Amino acid sequence: xxxxxxxxxxxAAVDEGFWTRNRKVGLVLLxxxxxxxxxxxxxxxxxxxxxxxSEDAAxxxxxxxxxxxxxxxxxxxxxxxxxxxxxxxxxxxVPVLAVGLVAFVLSFLCWQVSAAPTxxxxxxxxxxxxxxxxxxxxxxxxxxxxxxxxxxxxVNVAIEGQLLMGAFSGALFGSIxxxxxxGLLAAAIGGSLISLLLAVFSIRYLVDQVVMGIVLNLxxxxxxxxxxxxxxxxxxxxxxxxPRFSNWEIPLLSDIPLLGPALFxxxxxxxxxxxxxxxxHIALFRTRWGLRTRSVGEHPTAADTLGVRVLGxxxxxxxxAGAVAGIGGASYTLALFSFTKNMIGGKGFIALAALxxxxxxxxxxxxxxxxxxxxxxxxxxxxxxxxxxxxxxLAMLPYLATILAVAGLVGRVRAPAADGKPYIKx
Amino acid sequence: MSDxxxxxxxxxxxxxxxxxxxxxxxxxxxxxxxxATTPGGPGPRPTLGRLFLENLWAANTFTVTLxxxxxxxxxGAVLMIISDPEVLATYGYITARPSDAINASWTLVxxxxxxxxxxxxxDPAATTVNAAxxxxxxxxxxxxxxxxxxxxxxxxxxxxLFNIGAQGQATMGIILAALAGFLLPxxxxxxxxxxxxxxxxxGAIWGFIPGILKARTGAHEVINTIMLNYIAVYFLTxxxxxNGVQDPSRTDAISRPVDASAQLPRLFGDGLRAHAGIIxxxxxxxxxxxxxxxxxxxxxxxxxxxxxxxxxxxxxxxTRTYVLVMVFAGALAGLGxxxxxxxxxxxxxxxxxxxxxxxxxxxxxxxxxVKPWGVAxxxxxxxxxxxxxxRMQSYSGISLELVTVLQALIVIFIAAxxxxxxxxxxxxxxxxxxxxxxxxxx
Numbered sequence: 076x077x078x079x080x081x082x083x084x085x086x087a088a089v090d091e092g093f094w095t096r097n098r099k100v101g102l103v104l105l106x107x108x109x110x111x112x113x114x115x116x117x118x119x120x121x122x123x124x125x126x127x128x129s130e131d132a133a134x135x136x137x138x139x140x141x142x143x144x145x146x147x148x149x150x151x152x153x154x155x156x157x158x159x160x161x162x163x164x165x166x167x168x169v170p171v172l173a174v175g176l177v178a179f180v181l182s183f184l185c186w187q188v189s190a191a192p193t194x195x196x197x198x199x200x201x202x203x204x205x206x207x208x209x210x211x212x213x214x215x216x217x218x219x220x221x222x223x224x225x226x227x228x229x230v231n232v233a234i235e236g237q238l239l240m241g242a243f244s245g246a247l248f249g250s251i252x253x254x255x256x257x258g259l260l261a262a263a264i265g266g267s268l269i270s271l272l273l274a275v276f277s278i279r280y281l282v283d284q285v286v287m288g289i290v291l292n293l294x295x296x297x298x299x300x301x302x303x304x305x306x307x308x309x310x311x312x313x314x315x316x317x318p319r320f321s322n323w324e325i326p327l328l329s330d331i332p333l334l335g336p337a338l339f340x341x342x343x344x345x346x347x348x349x350x351x352x353x354x355x356h357i358a359l360f361r362t363r364w365g366l367r368t369r370s371v372g373e374h375p376t377a378a379d380t381l382g383v384r385v386l387g388x389x390x391x392x393x394x395x396a397g398a399v400a401g402i403g404g405a406s407y408t409l410a411l412f413s414f415t416k417n418m419i420g421g422k423g424f425i426a427l428a429a430l431x432x433x434x435x436x437x438x439x440x441x442x443x444x445x446x447x448x449x450x451x452x453x454x455x456x457x458x459x460x461x462x463x464x465x466x467x468x469l470a471m472l473p474y475l476a477t478i479l480a481v482a483g484l485v486g487r488v489r490a491p492a493a494d495g496k497p498y499i500k501x
Numbered sequence: 502m503s504d505x506x507x508x509x510x511x512x513x514x515x516x517x518x519x520x521x522x523x524x525x526x527x528x529x530x531x532x533x534x535x536x537a538t539t540p541g542g543p544g545p546r547p548t549l550g551r552l553f554l555e556n557l558w559a560a561n562t563f564t565v566t567l568x569x570x571x572x573x574x575x576x577g578a579v580l581m582i583i584s585d586p587e588v589l590a591t592y593g594y595i596t597a598r599p600s601d602a603i604n605a606s607w608t609l610v611x612x613x614x615x616x617x618x619x620x621x622x623x624d625p626a627a628t629t630v631n632a633a634x635x636x637x638x639x640x641x642x643x644x645x646x647x648x649x650x651x652x653x654x655x656x657x658x659x660x661x662l663f664n665i666g667a668q669g670q671a672t673m674g675i676i677l678a679a680l681a682g683f684l685l686p687x688x689x690x691x692x693x694x695x696x697x698x699x700x701x702x703x704g705a706i707w708g709f710i711p712g713i714l715k716a717r718t719g720a721h722e723v724i725n726t727i728m729l730n731y732i733a734v735y736f737l738t739x740x741x742x743x744n745g746v747q748d749p750s751r752t753d754a755i756s757r758p759v760d761a762s763a764q765l766p767r768l769f770g771d772g773l774r775a776h777a778g779i780i781x782x783x784x785x786x787x788x789x790x791x792x793x794x795x796x797x798x799x800x801x802x803x804x805x806x807x808x809x810x811x812x813x814x815x816x817x818x819x820t821r822t823y824v825l826v827m828v829f830a831g832a833l834a835g836l837g838x839x840x841x842x843x844x845x846x847x848x849x850x851x852x853x854x855x856x857x858x859x860x861x862x863x864x865x866x867x868x869x870x871v872k873p874w875g876v877a878x879x880x881x882x883x884x885x886x887x888x889x890x891x892r893m894q895s896y897s898g899i900s901l902e903l904v905t906v907l908q909a910l911i912v913i914f915i916a917a918x919x920x921x922x923x924x925x926x927x928x929x930x931x932x933x934x935x936x937x938x939x940x941x942x943x
Contacts (some may be wrong), residue, residue: 232723272913280917285663285723287916289863290909297905298580304900305584416902424727431724467739474728481720490721 097168102160104175110183116146124188125197128333132197135332138482141189142197148182151175172360191460193344203452204337208345211448213238213419215348216403216428218433218440219355223396224270225435226359227389228372230495232288233273235423236295237397241266241404243299247306247416249317249405258271258317258409266401267394274393278386282498292423307414315413320344344406349441351399352479356437368392372491385498428477435491447473559848559923564872565921569914570882572921573907578610580906581899585609613897620892621885636888638768638775644884645778646671649837650862651869651876652789653704653830657722658871659793660826661806666711666726667834668859669733670704674835676737677703679842679850680746682759689762696763697781697839704835705828707733707787712827716820730859738852748849756850765844778840782877785833790873792829802826834859857905864912883908 113194119141127136139147155175163171187196217234222233231237244265249258269291277284307315320342338345359365361410365389370378375385400423408414425447432446433439582588588609591602619625621640627633650667657664664670677702687695711725740746741754743826748757765776793799804812805822813819837858841847865883869875890904914921921927 232727276913276917276920281920282913282916285665286863286867287913289665289860290867290912293860293864293905294909294913297902297907297909299904300908301580301900302584304902421731424636424731427724428728448890465739467735471732471735475733477724478714478720478728481724482714482718483720 076372077294081397084277093422097163097165098160100157100168100172100202101161101163103156104172104179105153105156105160107179108149108151108156108175111150111152111179112146115149115182115186116142118190119145120189121188122193122196124185126184126188127197127199128201130199132199136197137353139185139447141185144185144189145182148185151178152182170326186456187462187464188458191462195460198456200333201337202376203449203456204333205341206452206455207445207448208338208341209448210451211444212344212348212406213403214426214429214444214447215352215441216344216406217400217423218264218430218444219348219351219437220270220396220400221427222355222435222437222440223368223392223399224273224492225430227368227392227462227494228375228491228493228498229273229389229393230279230284230288231270231273231393231396232285232427233269233291233295233423234400234426235419235421236288236292237266237269237400238404238426239292239295239299239417239419239424240269241401241413242408242418243303243404244401245405246315246317246408247302249409250314253270255318255320255409259405262401262405262409263398266399266404267397268401269331270393270397273397274390277497278389278393281499284495284497286486296417299414303414303416311413317409317413342406342410344402344410347402348406348501352437352441359437369491371498372493375493375496379498379500385500389498425473428473432473432477432480434489447478539593550589550616564770564927566868566911566915567923568925568927569911572909572914572924573910574614576910576940577903577907578606578614579890580903581610581613582606591852609897612898613893613903616786616893616896616899617886617889619889620896621889627748631770634769634773636892638773639888639891640881640885641768641775642884643887645776645782645844646837646840646846646858647861647865647880647883648779648782648877649785649840650834650858651865652873653708653784653833653837654862654866655869655871655873655876656789656793656802656833657826657830658866660802660822662712662715662722662826662830664708664711664726664827664830664834665723665863666707666729667830668728668857669726669833669839670707670834671838671841671859671862672730672733672855673703673707674700675703675842675850675855676733676740677835679756679759680838682763682843683757684745687762692760692762693765693843696759696843697836700839700843701832702835704838706801708827708829708831708834709824711928712824712831715827716823734852734855734881735849737855741850741852745849754852758848759842763843764848765840774845776840776844778844781836781840782880785836786873786877789833793873798822798825813832834862837862861908864908867912868915903913 106355122141123138124141124144125132125136125138129135145349152175155171155178158171159168159175188196217238218258219333220234221231241262245258245262248261249255252258272294273284273287273291276282276287303315322342323342323346325339329335357365359368367378367383370381371383371385371388379385402427404419407418412418426444429443429447430440433441433443450469450472454466457464457469458466588602588605591605595602619636621636623636624632627635650671653667653670678696681696681699684693685692685695707729710729711720711722714720714725715722737753741756746756748755760877765778765781767773768775768777768779791799793803801812801817801822802825804815804817804825805819809819812822838855841854841856841858842850846856861883865879866876868882869877869879886904886907890901893899893903894901
């Protein structure tokens with residue numbers, strides 16, 4: 076709809092004149108910095124805010140007086156915003172924005188930590204980092220599944236269903252066989268079953284892909300819920316007691332302060348997720364398969380003309396996506412909890428948000444997933460120190476961020492051109 | 502595109518109309534919604550009986566819907582059998598004594614589905630009037646909100662927007678309706694009216710946001726409505742535990758109950774749950790049908806839905822239409838939400854008070870072929886499945902989740918008529934226009 080002459084629908088916000096997008100973002104950041112310096116500074120107490128490099132209050136820590144920290148970091152954010160407003164060279168935009176946002180978060184944390192009940196004025200960074208990755212795990216797998224699917228032109232709203240099916244089949248077959256690896260394989264197959272349905276109906280029967288995704292989510296909720304009540308609830312010992320992957324400590328790396336205990340003493344799913352991000356990133360941008368996938372997602376007719384089997388490639392990618400998401404679901408049932416009804420609880424949709432927020436790229440998806448995981452972990456932490464900020468509002472953060480991103484307020488995101496459009500060879 | 506008076510060959514369609522041999526007139530439209538208004542086409546008419554037979558086994562809307570239901574129930578039966586260890590055990594020696602396996606399966610499945618029927622339509626064992634009316638009453642109770650959310654999704658669909666946010670809009674509707682229901686001291690009658698309107702307002706606000714974002718920035722409404730669904734849920738869980746909202750006598754997350762003066766009156770006396778919401782639902786269906794087919798706005802809406810570029814060229818403000826569509830859709834979903842707390846389903850806000858009505862609304866809209874009266878009938882079917890599912894759960898021990906499976910499967914089969922056609926070797930029918938491909942990508 077961008078070819079029309081009548082500018083009825085503003086298709087893209089074209090910023091002309093003084094108020095470029097960078098300046099607008101700068102203004103927002105300036106306001107945030109001001110808010111942080113004034114409000115957070117005023118609310119913070121004179122207590123030392125300690126950020127410990129361990130799991131508790133002990134050990135080495137970065138310390139700053141609450142009020143001082145809140146004001147200083149607020150001023151940094153303010154300065155970052157101000158420099159953008161003053162007209163920063165374009166290449167400095169992203170780093171300065173990052174500095175400003177991080178400073179804003181730090182100012183917020185200085186206030187929160189210093190205002191915590193006496194004796195709890197510390198934030199155990201190891202826990203925070205570990206929790207962030209743990210909570211981000213299903214999001215990383217889910218959004219990678221989205222990348223695989225959508226880069227080849229099939230919208231994947233069924234991530235939730237794929238995660239759920241993976242979690243369920245991992246738990247069921249892991250329990251029956253008593254073997255984690257069988258469980259892992261079953262989880263991958265379970266996830267790909269859902270995506271096989273997505274593939275068949277959207278590619279062969281041309282059903283609207285968003286519709287199909289929504290319906291498949293409900294189907295997955297129904298089937299797993301039904302079988303959970305019929306099998307797992309009646310005989311949990313037999314059907315819902317899957318063995319779990321233990322944590323693997325990586326020598327040397329696990330001794331790195333802060334990151335070591337948080338990152339390199341995790342279970343297989345953590346390593347697998349990071350590995351998959353790397354593999355998919357390289358595969359997507361450096362291999363023949365990746366080039367074909369991207370071309371099918373952008374312009375299937377052109378790809379077809381050049382001899383790429385569009386439909387075959389889409390089938391393959393969608394099914395692979397299901398397997399990845401299925402493994403993500405198993406990161407719950409084969410490592411943390413036993414299966415419960417609807418245990419994914421909307422994580423699939425946050426993964427979708429991460430995919431969009433990460434601009435349909437594997438590394439972007441990883442960063443977005445970590446950001447959302449951090450927001451989640453922060454909500455838990457603030458709950459523990461009786462913060463005045465309700466956890467629910469922090470939980471809204473991923474969704475709000477995505478809306479802002481999609482609306483073009485923080486940089487425009489663009490989906491693959493052929494995403495969601497069935498290809499009819501003709 | 503649904504002008505019943507048009508006798509021209511079907512409008513652009515995915516399935517080529519050339520396979521078609523049965524009717525040269527726009528007949529065989531077994532869709533109840535339009536059956537009454539469909540006049541015969543020009544030219545010599547074959548006899549009604551012949552037409553009926555020819556169209557009975559053709560891939561028209563009615564047959565496909567019915568067969569989808571059958572297919573879904575078959576899959577449901579398989580699920581019941583494989584999840585029942587005792588019945589499954591009889592399959593271990595099926596070659597030796599096949600009758601055991603068949604009898605056990607038949608007993609299990611037929612009892613379950615009989616309970617589904619008894620719980621939703623009529624129980625032959627009922628002795629009192631109340632007991633006889635009870636299944637229908639339950640069905641209507643579950644139907645009412647689904648009509649609204651289904652209409653919400655269908656209306657947006659017709660305007661070319663995919664409203665996945667009915668869930669969030671219903672959530673905001675339920676919040677405002679409940680707040681008006683227990684915070685405002687108003688006389689009966691007026692109180693109910695205000696509460697219902699508050700529900701519509703809540704939904705409308707939540708529909709306005711993706712509408713204006715779509716119109717102003719082109720942000721895809723599917724993404725935004727999904728995100729808004731979750732924001733609404735978190736807002737609800739936060740709100741419930743605030744002072745003045747939470748029930749003072751409770752420690753768990755539940756709000757104060759809605760005043761009696763703001764509750765929808767019951768239809769069949771106090772013993773049965775059916776409430777006036779179903780009457781509102783019928784009125785809403787009529788209103789949406791009028792809006793779509795008879796009003797200027799409806800025409801503009803359909804034009805924008807069919808082709809926004811052409812509509813813009815014709816002088817229709819696409820921006821305004823997008824916003825209005827989403828506001829109306831949101832208001833409908835909000836009304837649906839308000840039924841959940843002003844009706845007999847619940848009297849107070851809890852985190853799960855909205856249930857699944859928004860997502861079910863998507864299925865209902867698709868099943869109803871995004872036409873108002875079709876949506877109402879689809880909601881009736883889903884309401885019946887829900888009501889019957891309750892009885893199936895308590896009498897046959899078949900989890901209510903089976904109903905979700907059935908509903909999802911029905912819609913999957915509906916959405917892929919080619920599959921149903923292939924399974925049952927149906928004849929092609931021109932009247933089966935199954936328009937589910939309305940949202941185009943992100």
